[in-house]
Amino acid sequence: MIKAAVIGATGYTGLELIRLSENHPYLEISVITSREKAGKSLKEVFAWSGKYAELVFEEPVVEKIAERVQVAFLCVPSGKAQEMAYSSLQRGVKVIDFSADFRFKNSRSYENTYNIKHNYPELCEKAVYGLTEIFGEKIKKAELVANPGCYPTSVLLPLIPLLKNNLIEKEPIIIDSKSGTSGAGRKAENYYSFCEVNEDFKAYKIASHRHNPEIEEKLNLFSDEQIQTIFTPHLLPINRGIFSTIYVKFKTEAEKIYKFLKEFYKESPFVEIVPIGKIPRIAEVKGTNLCKIGIFEDKKRGWGILVSVIDNLIKGASGQAIQNFNLMFGFPEDTGLPKTPLFV
Amino acid sequence: MIKAAVIGATGYTGLELIRLSENHPYLEISVITSREKAGKSLKEVFAWSGKYAELVFEEPVVEKIAERVQVAFLCVPSGKAQEMAYSSLQRGVKVIDFSADFRFKNSRSYENTYNIKHNYPELCEKAVYGLTEIFGEKIKKAELVANPGCYPTSVLLPLIPLLKNNLIEKEPIIIDSKSGTSGAGRKAENYYSFCEVNEDFKAYKIASHRHNPEIEEKLNLFSDEQIQTIFTPHLLPINRGIFSTIYVKFKTEAEKIYKFLKEFYKESPFVEIVPIGKIPRIAEVKGTNLCKIGIFEDKKRGWGILVSVIDNLIKGASGQAIQNFNLMFGFPEDTGLPKTPLFV
């Protein structure tokens, strides 16, 4: 049993991590932290039931936590994770960070994108980007894993193999993504209030979302030319799920793309390439760690369309974190992770 | 054309009032106020279109507003309306108050219920309770109308005629109400955030909601014995609408109750008694100023069940305010008010 701390456990990803952990045979949550709720139990704060209901929030003081755990999941905002990661690693605690703090190899890109100074550029170098299916071998040996953003997860899984193997043109790549509202985190703002999300649909941060530089940096690892992606995120009036519609130019037939991706991901328990003609939907991945990818072609007009769906709180956050945990601690990749959808 | 001010125009009831006014041939919104948004237009703040889009929010200073309007709609929180009402009336401006400040004849009841001191108890005496169908004659002559709470509107319309005419037992009266989330107002709180209202349903303030004393005070006006109502409000994951299920003991057959209510409301353009066997639903009143009432009987078990539905923002707030405005200024009661539902 590996003991773990969830740092910042009152947000949606922290809670989802705790929920998922309950079905994991080797992952035990020993510490949960919250500055605001310190001293109260999960049951008191969230009327939580199940295995971890009586667990009590502590202050996020690494010194007091480190000796009790082998791994820390950092579910804190970008900018707040740097120091915690550093000091956990110093004490021999492995780190899986949900923030953007270590997602960029290039700390300057991070600083430009997040407008936050990075105090540990050397850790950026050391960190492994936790897109499990792509960087699995490195993740197995990692001390510090930067869990990917939810949008990038949905976008990179279909694009990386195709770019790397020269099956699509390097430009244009247009990404129209739609995310459930839990992707925004737990926020008390009118913008995210029920009446102002329900029965509405809105785009935000058009051409300026911080996940786009993350997408580009990772795609560039697999291309000799500089990759640029046009990225538009939208807010869906649902709790969970990301749907990315990606417009590219295929360099071969859709059928070959299908076969290639099918082969590429044949050992990956959580990536499903759906047969040509079928369209994956959020309901098929809700409650699972799956990423389902569909391939379409507008032959007449010469474009390829890729559709990718994930549950943003699972494959887009806490599930992928556990998938990475599994590799880091030598367990089978799919240990304790759900694949069966919450159909309704 | 009657010129009006909307004081506190950035909440849902204020905005709905402005929207509805656009279809009113004699009501012109001349002033809108907001401390926070003063200096900005409706278009700037809410991307508003239509007739009033360019109207600019002002500070809520009665002195500066009074001379420009004949009536003020006060859409401010309970406790904040007292002074504004007093000072508007002093300057000859009629007042329709959306808060609870003047709903109680007995200012002591108000103070106990809202835990706010009342500085104008004499105005409580003078104010007319704006349940249009019941107090219409007094409203015609009123200077100050206390617009009813949304729950009380849905509950009093079916109960008052039945109690007054001795067609139901005086106890028990059990009211199980369900309200759309806009009933809570425009609030930036996790409790009202999309993810925590959507796919959930919750009761709140069981046996302690402040609309219950309001309901009881008004029912008592029509009964020689003291009336007590058991009242449970619930939060629905929809934007608009109240559904009240009311359990009482009929003193006569359902058919007679039906005929009586039908007769009682025959001149009321907005109250519909639906035929025995039909169940009114929120979708039938959404977007309208209607109150639809259904009558059911569990003969075997000896209980009557009344079902009442309204759009909380219209008949439960801004529509009823305009209905009262119509009477106060000598227009036909239904001037400018919608009766056709937004079916979807």
Add this chain to the structure above:
Amino acid sequence: MIKAAVIGATGYTGLELIRLSENHPYLEISVITSREKAGKSLKEVFAWSGKYAELVFEEPVVEKIAERVQVAFLCVPSGKAQEMAYSSLQRGVKVIDFSADFRFKNSRSYENTYNIKHNYPELCEKAVYGLTEIFGEKIKKAELVANPGCYPTSVLLPLIPLLKNNLIEKEPIIIDSKSGTSGAGRKAENYYSFCEVNEDFKAYKIASHRHNPEIEEKLNLFSDEQIQTIFTPHLLPINRGIFSTIYVKFKTEAEKIYKFLKEFYKESPFVEIVPIGKIPRIAEVKGTNLCKIGIFEDKKRGWGILVSVIDNLIKGASGQAIQNFNLMFGFPEDTGLPKTPLFV
């Protein structure tokens, strides 16, 4: 490993049973049936992933299924289960029936309520009503378990112990229940279409719902006087969850009711009595097999209010079926069943 058949596996309860089974260490789904989809796999029909994705629907022919399984879960409509249950039992296959066919001891009540002739009245006698917490001892020895209706589950768990122990008056008992739309099953009707459920709320079958006689029959087992319950079901615009607000007369203080229920259910892993003052909500039980019960008192007015919440597809159907399966096959009651909520 106990092998099981899911008869009628294309409805919501059948699918949920399959989903939940995946986490059960001793329950294996070996057979799924569907007349309409026979020959196709779960993956083909529902784009299903996970352990059972490749399972192929068969025709529901008991003769061909019986030898391959030890238990059959019947997820077919009321009236269709009788014959299948009989013929499964004849072949030594235990039966857990989701329909109403064996819920009534008195087959005449069944016939009156469902307007369907019962061909196996003797099986009604033999069947055990599968409200696990109450009839657990009998369930352990049962060959045929009648899984309770979803509404009755939410209502009987709070009421039976209180009635049995004389802590509430025998009348009135008023039950105002609200159910998520999956409770209606998988139906292609305008009434259940997205646009006509979304942003609406409606009551249905007021004073005539078929779950009320079921509730009354079961309550009567615990009372010397005839119990009558007033029952109003409503349709919530959410997928999952039942919320029952129950109005009764307490014969003692709320605090004692709380302590009594807490004690009564102390060995029950899935019933939680929430502390006085706290209100359980659907979000707290969504995705779990829990029933959470809250106790309130309107002291001034002399009424008790009980609030009970469940996930209708789990504790109200497939979860409770597995709970019963656990007892019937000698496993711990909570084997494989979730207690941690899907918070969002």
Add this chain to the structure above:
Amino acid sequence: MIKAAVIGATGYTGLELIRLSENHPYLEISVITSREKAGKSLKEVFAWSGKYAELVFEEPVVEKIAERVQVAFLCVPSGKAQEMAYSSLQRGVKVIDFSADFRFKNSRSYENTYNIKHNYPELCEKAVYGLTEIFGEKIKKAELVANPGCYPTSVLLPLIPLLKNNLIEKEPIIIDSKSGTSGAGRKAENYYSFCEVNEDFKAYKIASHRHNPEIEEKLNLFSDEQIQTIFTPHLLPINRGIFSTIYVKFKTEAEKIYKFLKEFYKESPFVEIVPIGKIPRIAEVKGTNLCKIGIFEDKKRGWGILVSVIDNLIKGASGQAIQNFNLMFGFPEDTGLPKTPLFV
């Protein structure tokens, strides 16, 4: 007062047309038809209230209707409108057709797209495409108006002026559209059931939707080169609204595009070009006949992004039909049409 018939008045567009008509000073609905509901009133079938509640559905027999009306709104499926339009026109009744039957100038394109034979190709020539802002002058004189599809309305309003004036490249044009569920019409199918739309999001008819040839035919009218558009429709879990995100290459700066469109639509009461930097959302047009258009630029990557929102039942169907009616009968274009949003 112009008397009108609504042919096929039990669908969402027919009902919305009736609802909107109520606020129109010169449009009177005299006839409503429905094969299935003939003999029943709007009140009986839809619990309808308001001016037209007592209107009774008739059989759709043109001979019996023609003499009583001056205009017929055809809200019937594509393929069913041809004959009705022909026979109405023969009798001197003007026609506004909601189906696709007369949207294509080229009846062969219609036949290929809809796989329905066209019996009145000469009427296709005669029909005027009812995109009011673009074809207003012709609509004024039209006997037969083909009301545009909902998606094409949202797409053509931003694109036509830009293409025509050579402000964007002719390719690529990528259109990612999202529609509320009412866009699918009133359908009793599992695919559109509440539980299977709610909390889900899905694409459909990728690269094969029938609105794409309609979009292309109309764009081609304004281009010397053949225009091809990549079009992906998605289904939103909301009742109303279309949101189209359109990716193009600007030939000038965003600011100039903004000024040009602003100028182009300066006389159009229902098209709003929102200031650079602002993103229009569905909530801003819900309940209105508006189309709001936002302009964005990803300068670094060289792409323009246009965002267009409408209420699919109003500007995308019944509102635009009334807008066309206004022109055809000599009334101001905006007579009786709403511009103020249903903010919640």
